[in-house]
Structures are given as structure tokens and as C-alpha cells.
Amino acid sequence: MDAAATIAFLIAVIGYTVASTLFFGALLRRAAASSLRVARGALLGAVVAHAGLIVWSTFIVRHDPVGSMQFAVSAAGWVMAAGFLWAEPRYQVHALGALTGPIALALLVLAQFLSTPAWAPPISRFWLALHVTANLLGVGLFLLAGVASAFYLYVERSLKRKNPGLLPAGMPALDSLDLLAFRFLIFGYPFLTFGIVTGGLFFSELGGAGSASLGRAVLGYISWLFLGTVLVWRGALGHRGKKSAFGTLAGVFCVLLLLASYLVRGAVEEPAGHVTFERELGSQSA
Amino acid sequence: MIAVVGFSHHTAPIALREQFTLDEARENKLARTLVGTGAVGEIFFVSTCNRVELYAAAQRGAGHNAPPLTAALREAIIAESPALGPHLYEYSGSAALRHLFRVASSLDSMVVGEAQILGQLKQGYERAVARGSVGPILGQVFPQALRSAKRVRSETEIGAGQVSVPTVAVDLAARIFGNLKGHRAALVGTGEMGQMVGKLLRDQGARLTVVGRSEERSRPIAERLGAEYRSIFDLGDVVRAADVIVSSTSSEVPIFPLSAMTGLHRERRGRSLFLIDLAVPRDVDPRVGDLEGVFLYNIDDLSSAAQASRDVRALEAERAQKIVEEVLFDFEKRKSAAQVAPTIKALRDRAREAFSIELERSLRGKLRDLQPEQRAAVERMIDAGVNRLLHAPSTRLREGAGSGEPEEALEWARALTELFELEPVSSPEHTSAFPPFEEERVSSDDLSAERAPASLTAKET
Known part of the structure; x- marks a missing residue:
């Protein structure tokens, strides 16, 4: 990392930390407007610095954003933080920042420890870039939906058990959390759908792949199906509440599992398609 | 010295409290009367439905004929309502300050932690400022009361949670739906507590429907609450549409049985429903x-939540009391330190004056040939000598006065004054120009003003 990138990284880390702390405070007790302004400012600073870091990584150092897990993890965190920044004043869900901020921070830091895999799949760079971007946007938005659903279940449980005293003063209203989770699912689902479709096309273009790739594809379809069911259940049929929240969490868990499987990809497998392509190249040059 | 005399819900029942209420005109009249006694220099009033208190500072240079401050305040109240005499309390000096800080911090309120009292206190003070009956003493004290109240609010959970059944119910509704504006609430039955909850929900912006068996009885209540009236036979439609239902009928059997509610719940398609059952026997089947998506709270559940908040507040009140003591200690420390400052200044002036006289004499005599620069150097040397000589006693005096037990330092100050024949410039409390009491603001109308109705007075709760 050069100096500018180090500074951007530090600003992002400090910004996420300050914002997380202040939003956590807003969860525990009703926050003063000035405190929320500082929290939003810190988060905005972190998001801008984080974006700068991603741009630096992509265009200056020229890490391949398509094949780089570093980019993927970092960008997922960025989408999540930016999505929260957009939703927080609109839905008055300051308290979600107590979880969103730390996750974005964790993904930012985690990205620094990931190396760029040597493997680059032999398919159209343009479509591959779109595929990765769509998936990352989807992951970021689903993470937010998952956070809102987790909070929803906690609030619902406290109210059902008649323990409202357990709810921190700054906890968002139950219906706001339900609505927010649904909105993020709606926004994220088209991206996931695009990612699933393009992923399927690449899978067949690579002439089939190893069992791990197949597992990832299946996991992708399951996530898509889960989240699609929740959307139909919640949106078209109008059912809300605990079942929707559990469905959202299950779908988000599958998406996270998918992301994690990409994280360990380089360590456990050598892509079958890649080998085939290399062999073909080798035989042609010979 | 400041003092407070008054009565509150702690000492006087409502039948007595309502005999003595203050509005602005009566405050003006009373302030003028009290200043006229020669005992009171500054005064402001606090008047709520739970308390009336007169905070006053003694008049500067009050003559020997002037009555003691607390006696003057007490007599002013008794003159109007003799029955209140045995119910009055009075504090002076530190005890009066502590009482003011406790009142401002809502530690003396009927509902500990309620927020309105601070606003009512500010209003009383602002009226006094506008009247011109606040001077340097109360002007110093009141910001400290605000400081104490703000610290208590921000550093403790004294205002946490809701402490009455209706407010707990409305707070829970907000926990479920957020902003209640536009949400539909239904009041089934016309029980008194149900009406209170309905009114609070409507005040929060909910659209209220009153459902009753008897139109003759229920419609007027609906109109008074600004609500729509529906017959009990429309209850199914009401349940389908409502977000919050408050039920307080005298029915002997549940009017929300499980079988009917299961079907209606299905039609609601998972929309949250908050059911508040205030009736005994219960109106809603517990199942x-x-x-x-249905959140059912009966009267016991709501009472428990209210009690839990009261318990939290009681615990927090102990922490709040410590804050009050800290602010009081800090204020008194600074006040004591300020009291010796004039003595220190007078001592230095006296020393400089003595040396200046001797210097002038020498400059006219043996030292008359000194050049201007040399004269200036000698003057600087004398000044430095005075500072060096008086540095230690000044420091000890200041530290002693600010130590929290200032009596000894104040005794030193008195001794210095006597030994060096100082004419101390008094502390601000004693010497600041007393603000002219603007008598012209008290009109003849005010003087003949009839007692204001209780409804016009500020409310504490």
C-alpha cells in the first residue's frame, strides 16, 4: 500500500469505528441529533475513503477486480455501508448501524489479508465484471436485510415475551425493521438473479467444472430460491413477520456461505475449467 | 443568602394546593409586596399543579427592621391562604440550593424523572427576568440548577421508560409501529383508562374509532375524543382494519375469542396487531x-412494565442525587473562592499604595536624580516585591476558600481585613448593583387581579 492508500484505509477504519460506536450508543439510548450527525458524518467519511481504496486497488495498483477476492470482500462491505447510509435517515433505523458498521469494518480489514488468486477464468472480462459487480451489490444489500431481520426477531421476541424493558431505548420499531428488510431484499434480488444467470452461463461455457464449483452453483440456486420465496411470501402474498424474517436470514446465510466458499477457493481447489483452458493453450502453442 | 418557602404534593393535599396558585399577574403583585417588606431583594416563583415555591435572595443592606427572609416569604403565603401554614416548608442557604437543584433535576417530582418540571422552572425564571426581579444572586444560582438537571438527564436513566399504564401502552404501540401517525386505533368499550389510552393514541396521530354497544353512551365519548363511532356489530371490520385495539368493556365473556380472531388474523395477512386488554374479566382470550404478529398485553402486563420503569428510576435517583451534590459542592466552592478574592485584591492594593507613597517620598528626596528608566526599574522592583511577598498568603487564602471547608479561610480574610484596615470590595453577592425592580411593569390591573383559575397555571405533570 502506498501512502495515499494507507491514509484512506486508516480514515475508513477510524470512520467505521467512530460511526459504529455512536450508532451503538444510539441503540442503547435515544441519541441526540448532534450525536447522530457526527455518526453519519463519520460513516460518510469512511464510505468515501473506502471507495477511494477500492478505486486505488482497481485502477492504480491494477488488482484484477474480477478475480480478486480482496476486491469482492471489500466491495461487499462498502455496498452495505453505503446502503445503510442511504436507509438510516429515511427509516429512522440508527440502531442498525451498531451491527452494520462493525460488519463493514470487518470486511474492510479482512480484505487486506486476502491475496489475489492467480487464476483468471477464460471468459469475457466484460460479462465477468458485470457478474461480480451484480453479486457484490446483492451481497451488500442482503447483508443489510439480514441485519434488519435479526433485529426484527429480537424485538419481536422481547415484545411477545412481554419484556419490553429488555429493548434498548434506541431500538427501531418492529414494522420499520420488517419494511426495511423487505426493501433491501427487493433491491438486492435483481442483482442476485443477474449473478445467478450469468454464473450459470459461465459454468456451462467453462465446460463443466469441479465438484466445488458445482457446489457453489447449487448454493447460489438455493439462496436465490430461498430469497425469491421470501419475496413472494412477503410481497405478493402480503405475509409479514417472523417467518419472513427467518426466511430472509436463511437466504442471507446461504449467500454468505457462497461468499465464504469463494474465499477459500484458492486454498482447496484448482478450477477444472482453468486447467482445461491452459491445456488447450498449451497444445495449441505446441 | 437565598431561601425558598413553598408547599408541594409531599406536604399539602390537593384541596389545599388549589387554594394558592400563581399566574403572571399574581406573581408580579406578590413580588412587589415582598420587595416592599425590605427583606426580599430578588425573587422568582415556581407554580405547577404539584407545587408552589418562592425562591428569594435577601435585599442588600436590609435594615434591622426588615423581617428575616424566610419569615417574609412564609407570611406572604399565609396572608392569602392561612390553611397552608402548617404545610409549608422552608430552606435557606445550601439547603435551599440543594432543594432547587433537586426540583430542577426532577428528583422531588411526584413522578420522579418527569421532564416537564424543568420547562416550568425555566418559565418561572424567565417571567422573573422579564419582570426585573432577578439579580446577581439568583442569576448565578439558576444556571447551576439547569446544569444539575442537564447532567442528571444525560448521565442517568432517570427519565427511562414509562411509569403509568396508559403511557406504557402508547410506548409499546410506538415500539411496534414507530410513528403512530395514520395508524388505526380502536377503543372498544368506554372504560376510563381505555379512554386515556385512546386519547394518548390520538394525540400521537392515530386515527381513533370508538366501538360500543350503546350508541347513546359511546357516540358522545367518540366525539369528545375526536374519533369515529362504530357499533359493536362492526367489530369484525374494525379488527381487520385496526393496528391497535384497546379493550375495556364490562363483558363477562371474552369479546375477542380465539376462534373469531384466528379467522380475522388470517385475513390480516401477518400485519402486526397490538391488543391492549384493560378489562377485568379479560376481553381477549389469552391464546x-x-x-x-399479535401482541397481547393485559392490565397486569402493563402494570408490571410501568413498575419496572419506576424501579429503574428509583435506582437512578440515587445516582442523580450524587450529581446534585457534586454540582452543589462545586458551586459553593467557587462561591467561597470568590468571597476571598476582594480581600486579596484589597490587600495587594494596600501594599502597593504603601510602597507607592514611600517611593514618591524618596523620589522627591534622595532619589530625585534618578533617570526615568531608573525610576521605572525601581517601580517594577517594588511591584515584583509586593507580588512575591503576597503570593503565598493569596494562594493559601484562595485554596482554603475553595477547599470545601472555607470557614477557616474566611476567618483569615476577616482577620486580614481587620489587621490591615482593609476596605474590602465585597463579593458580587454583596456589592453588585441590584437590578432596579421595574415597578412600572406591575400595572394597577395586576394589583387588582383576581385569583387566576387553576387551569391557567403551569402543570408539573
Whole structure:
């Protein structure tokens, strides 16, 4: 990392930390407007610095954003933080920042420890870039939906058990959390759908792949199906509440599992398609 | 010295409290009367439905004929309402300050932690400022009361939670739906507590429907609450549409049985429903609370939540009291330090004056040939000598006065004054120009003003 990138990284880390702390405070007790302004400012600073870091990584150092897990993890965190920044004043869900901020921070830091895999799949760079971007946007938005659903279940449980005293003063209203989770699912689902479709096309273009790739594809379809069911259940049929929240969490868990499987990809497998392509190249040059 | 005399819900029942209420005109009249006694220099009033208190500072240079401050305040109240005499309390000096800080911090309120009292206190003070009956003493004290109240609010959970059944119910509704504006609430039955909850929900912006068996009885209540009236036979439609239902009928059997609610719940398609059952025997089958998205609270549940908040506040009140003591200690420390400052200044002036006289004499005599620069150097040397000589006693005096036990330092100050024949410039408390009491603001109308109705006075709760 050069100096500018180090500074951007530090600003992002400090910004996420300050914002997380202040939003956590807003969860525990009703926050003063000035405190929320500082929290939003810190988060905005972190998001801008984080974006700068991603741009630096992509265009200056020229890490391949398509094949780089570093980019993927970092960008997922960025989408999540930016999505929260957009939703927080609109839905008055300051308290979600107590979880969103730390996750974005964790993904930012985690990205620094990931190396760029040597493997680059032999398919159209343009479509591959779109595929990765769509998936990352989807992951970021689903993470937010998952956070809102987790909070929803906690609030619902406290109210059902008649323990409202357990709810921190700054906890968002139950219906706001339900609505927010649904909105993020709606926004994220088209991206996931695009990612699933393009992923399927690449899978067949690579002439089939190893069992791990197949597992990832299946996991992708399951996530898509889960989240699609929740959307139909919640949106078209109008059912809300605990079942929707559990469905959202299950779908988000599958998406996270998918992301994690990409994280360990380089360590456990050598892509079958890649080998085939290399062999073909080798035989042609010979 | 400041003092407070008054009565509150702690000492006087409502039948007595309502005999003595203050509005602005009566405050003006009373302030003028009290200043006229020669005992009171500054005064402001606090008047709520739970307390009336007169905070006053003694008049500067009050003559020997002037009555003691607390006696003057007490007599002013008794003159109007003799029955209140045995119910009055009075504090002076530090005890008066502590009482003011406690009142401002809502530690003396009927509902500990309620927020309105601070606003009512500010209003009383602002009226006094506008009247011109606040001077340097109360002007120093009142910001400290605000400081204490703000610290208590921000550093403790004294205002946490809701402490009455109706407010707990409305707070829970907000926990479920957020902003209640536009949400539909239904009041089934016309029980008194149900009406209170309905009114609070409507005040929060909910659209209220009153459902009753008897139109003759229920419609006027609906109109008074600004609500729509529906017959009990429309209850199914009401349940389908409502977000919050408050039930307080005298029915002997549940009017929300599980079988009917299960079907209606299905039609609601998972929309959250908050059912508040205030009736005994209960109006809602307890099993209805097991339906997903239905939150059922009966009177015991709400009372428990209110009690839990009261318990939290009681614990926080102990922390709040410590804050009050800290602010009081800090204020008195600074006040004591300020009291010796004039003595220190007078001592230095006296020393400089003595040396200046001797210097002038020498400059006219043996030292008359000194050049201007040399004269200036000698003057600087004398000044430095005075500072060096008086540095240690000044420091000890200041530290002693600010130590929290300032009596000894104040005794030193008195001794210095006597030994060096100082004419101390008094502390601000004693010497600041007393603000002219603007008598012209008290009109003849005010003087003949009839007692204001209680409804016009500020409310504490």
C-alpha cells in the first residue's frame, strides 16, 4: 500500500469505528441529533475513503477486480455501508448501524489479508465484471436485510415475551425493521438473479467444472430460491413477520456461505475449467 | 443568602394546593409586596399543579427592621391562604440550593424523572427576568440548577421508560409501529383508562374509532375524543382494519375469542396487531396472544412494565442525587473562592499604595536624580516585591476558600481585613448593583387581579 492508500484505509477504519460506536450508543439510548450527525458524518467519511481504496486497488495498483477476492470482500462491505447510509435517515433505523458498521469494518480489514488468486477464468472480462459487480451489490444489500431481520426477531421476541424493558431505548420499531428488510431484499434480488444467470452461463461455457464449483452453483440456486420465496411470501402474498424474517436470514446465510466458499477457493481447489483452458493453450502453442 | 418557602404534593393535599396558585399577574403583585417588606431583594416563583415555591435572595443592606427572609416569604403565603401554614416548608442557604437543584433535576417530582418540571422552572425564571426581579444572586444560582438537571438527564436513566399504564401502552404501540401517525386505533368499550389510552393514541396521530354497544353512551365519548363511532356489530371490520385495539368493556365473556380472531388474523395477512386488554374479566382470550404478529398485553402486563420503569428510576435517583451534590459542592466552592478574592485584591492594593507613597517620598528626596528608566526599574522592583511577598498568603487564602471547608479561610480574610484596615470590595453577592425592580411593569390591573383559575397555571405533570 502506498501512502495515499494507507491514509484512506486508516480514515475508513477510524470512520467505521467512530460511526459504529455512536450508532451503538444510539441503540442503547435515544441519541441526540448532534450525536447522530457526527455518526453519519463519520460513516460518510469512511464510505468515501473506502471507495477511494477500492478505486486505488482497481485502477492504480491494477488488482484484477474480477478475480480478486480482496476486491469482492471489500466491495461487499462498502455496498452495505453505503446502503445503510442511504436507509438510516429515511427509516429512522440508527440502531442498525451498531451491527452494520462493525460488519463493514470487518470486511474492510479482512480484505487486506486476502491475496489475489492467480487464476483468471477464460471468459469475457466484460460479462465477468458485470457478474461480480451484480453479486457484490446483492451481497451488500442482503447483508443489510439480514441485519434488519435479526433485529426484527429480537424485538419481536422481547415484545411477545412481554419484556419490553429488555429493548434498548434506541431500538427501531418492529414494522420499520420488517419494511426495511423487505426493501433491501427487493433491491438486492435483481442483482442476485443477474449473478445467478450469468454464473450459470459461465459454468456451462467453462465446460463443466469441479465438484466445488458445482457446489457453489447449487448454493447460489438455493439462496436465490430461498430469497425469491421470501419475496413472494412477503410481497405478493402480503405475509409479514417472523417467518419472513427467518426466511430472509436463511437466504442471507446461504449467500454468505457462497461468499465464504469463494474465499477459500484458492486454498482447496484448482478450477477444472482453468486447467482445461491452459491445456488447450498449451497444445495449441505446441 | 437565598431561601425558598413553598408547599408541594409531599406536604399539602390537593384541596389545599388549589387554594394558592400563581399566574403572571399574581406573581408580579406578590413580588412587589415582598420587595416592599425590605427583606426580599430578588425573587422568582415556581407554580405547577404539584407545587408552589418562592425562591428569594435577601435585599442588600436590609435594615434591622426588615423581617428575616424566610419569615417574609412564609407570611406572604399565609396572608392569602392561612390553611397552608402548617404545610409549608422552608430552606435557606445550601439547603435551599440543594432543594432547587433537586426540583430542577426532577428528583422531588411526584413522578420522579418527569421532564416537564424543568420547562416550568425555566418559565418561572424567565417571567422573573422579564419582570426585573432577578439579580446577581439568583442569576448565578439558576444556571447551576439547569446544569444539575442537564447532567442528571444525560448521565442517568432517570427519565427511562414509562411509569403509568396508559403511557406504557402508547410506548409499546410506538415500539411496534414507530410513528403512530395514520395508524388505526380502536377503543372498544368506554372504560376510563381505555379512554386515556385512546386519547394518548390520538394525540400521537392515530386515527381513533370508538366501538360500543350503546350508541347513546359511546357516540358522545367518540366525539369528545375526536374519533369515529362504530357499533359493536362492526367489530369484525374494525379488527381487520385496526393496528391497535384497546379493550375495556364490562363483558363477562371474552369479546375477542380465539376462534373469531384466528379467522380475522388470517385475513390480516401477518400485519402486526397490538391488543391492549384493560378489562377485568379479560376481553381477549389469552391464546390470541400466541398468534403470529399479535401482541397481547393485559392490565397486569402493563402494570408490571410501568413498575419496572419506576424501579429503574428509583435506582437512578440515587445516582442523580450524587450529581446534585457534586454540582452543589462545586458551586459553593467557587462561591467561597470568590468571597476571598476582594480581600486579596484589597490587600495587594494596600501594599502597593504603601510602597507607592514611600517611593514618591524618596523620589522627591534622595532619589530625585534618578533617570526615568531608573525610576521605572525601581517601580517594577517594588511591584515584583509586593507580588512575591503576597503570593503565598493569596494562594493559601484562595485554596482554603475553595477547599470545601472555607470557614477557616474566611476567618483569615476577616482577620486580614481587620489587621490591615482593609476596605474590602465585597463579593458580587454583596456589592453588585441590584437590578432596579421595574415597578412600572406591575400595572394597577395586576394589583387588582383576581385569583387566576387553576387551569391557567403551569402543570408539573
